[in-house]
Amino acid sequence: MLPSPTITRMEWAPLTGERPRLAGSNARLGVHGKNVTCPIARITTSDGAQGCGWSRISQEEAAQWIGQPVPEAVEDYPFALEYPLWDRAGKLAGKPVYALADETGPVSEDRPALAVPCYDTTLYFDDLHLADDAAAADLIAAEAGEGVGRGHRHFKIKVGRGGMHMPVEAGTRRDIAVIRAVRAEVGPGAKILIDANNGYNLNLTKQVLGATADADIYWMEEAFHEDPMLYANLREWMGREGLSVLIADGEGDASPRLLEWARSGLIDVVQYDVLRPGFTRWWTLGPQLDGWNVRSAPHAYGGVFGVYAAPHLAARVRGFTFAEIDPAKVDGLDGSAYTIRDGEIHVPALPGFGLGLDEAHFQRIVAEKGFIAA
Numbered sequence: 270m271l272p273s274p275t276i277t278r279m280e281w282a283p284l285t286g287e288r289p290r291l292a293g294s295n296a297r298l299g300v301h302g303k304n305v306t307c308p309i310a311r312i313t314t315s316d317g318a319q320g321c322g323w324s325r326i327s328q329e330e331a332a333q334w335i336g337q338p339v340p341e342a343v344e345d346y347p348f349a350l351e352y353p354l355w356d357r358a359g360k361l362a363g364k365p366v367y368a369l370a371d372e373t374g375p376v377s378e379d380r381p382a383l384a385v386p387c388y389d390t391t392l393y394f395d396d397l398h399l400a401d402d403a404a405a406a407d408l409i410a411a412e413a414g415e416g417v418g419r420g421h422r423h424f425k426i427k428v429g430r431g432g433m434h435m436p437v438e439a440g441t442r443r444d445i446a447v448i449r450a451v452r453a454e455v456g457p458g459a460k461i462l463i464d465a466n467n468g469y470n471l472n473l474t475k476q477v478l479g480a481t482a483d484a485d486i487y488w489m490e491e492a493f494h495e496d497p498m499l500y501a502n503l504r505e506w507m508g509r510e511g512l513s514v515l516i517a518d519g520e521g522d523a524s525p526r527l528l529e530w531a532r533s534g535l536i537d538v539v540q541y542d543v544l545r546p547g548f549t550r551w552w553t554l555g556p557q558l559d560g561w562n563v564r565s566a567p568h569a570y571g572g573v574f575g576v577y578a579a580p581h582l583a584a585r586v587r588g589f590t591f592a593e594i595d596p597a598k599v600d601g602l603d604g605s606a607y608t609i610r611d612g613e614i615h616v617p618a619l620p621g622f623g624l625g626l627d628e629a630h631f632q633r634i635v636a637e638k639g640f641i642a643a
């Protein structure tokens with residue numbers, strides 16, 4: 270057997286970019302803004318292969334990887350370098366990352382392209398300057414209309430205005446008005462998701478889901494910090510009310526018991542972030558969730574790269590329900606091969622992650638703000 274190739278060089282640059290529209294507050298944070306960062310590492314290995322992808326690796330850690338062998342199995346890719354290594358594996362195989370999934374997956378040689386249901390995640394609290402609920406609801410509905418123009422059919426609405434930014438009653442009333450207005454704007458075929466970023470409690474959750482029953486909410490995300498007693502109560506109440514809203518949770522600092530609660534049927538959709546704990550974690554977790562009949566919808570807000578990466582998992586994970594789209598253009602990173610049409614993101618059948626890197630720009634940011642380890 271030939272020895273494994275080793276890592277011979279690493280270049281790292283914190284690329285930056287912008288969202289098309291400023292993102293406002295959510296239930297627990299202030300304005301998210303327009304600016305995004307997308308740190309990219311490119312590795313070169315002793316066989317001449319290269320791969321690039323999101324990485325927050327430090328210069329010290331990068332130096333320690335020089336001369337180290339590339340793990341044979343994708344499951345063994347280290348977190349710090351997983352995206353460059355996945356990209357390299359795809360490029361070496363001449364296949365998109367999604368096609369590295371099990372042969373038994375839904376993607377085959379006769380069906381090389383991958384189209385994955387996705388949702389527009391940009392409907393933040395952009396209305397806090399408005400005194401009038403109707404005007405606020407119109408504003409968010411108009412933003413959903415912009416999403417339709419970008420090819421979206423499904424939308425996630427931030428709720429929980431009464432958690433911090435507005436008085437509880439007024440904020441909850443506005444949440445309800447916004448949900449109704451967005452439903453009216455996007456029509457009955459759209460799936461509407463709501464996300465309280467833990468800004469509700471059980472009673473507020475029931476109040477909002479009850480008041481918006483006719484808006485047919487598809488999932489309720491992070492209603493409150495996950496708790497098995499409260500989720501059991503909510504499910505029992507929804508059953509009595511005839512509501513079938515999915516319970517989604519797990520981004521950020523999730524409870525270590527989250528998977529246990531998902532397995533026992535308290536949580537329908539697991540949303541671990543696609544950058545941390547990452548792609549390789551999802552690669553093994555997704556099929557496990559399939560076995561429990563739990564849905565997968567990796568969180569991908571704010572990291573840019575995850576928007577491109579997460580849909581690849583849909584080839585492997587049967588219960589992959591939605592890709593989250595936080596649109597942003599990153600200088601030097603070309604994601605134009607990915608397109609959004611009719612509520613689906615179309616993943617290009619290009620090797621690796623199918624992203625282009627502007628060499629001159631990348632080298633400039635490496636020199637100005639990044640590093641080279643060799």
Ligand SMILES: [Mg+2]
Binds near residue numbers: 464466490491520
């Ligand atoms: Mg969320």
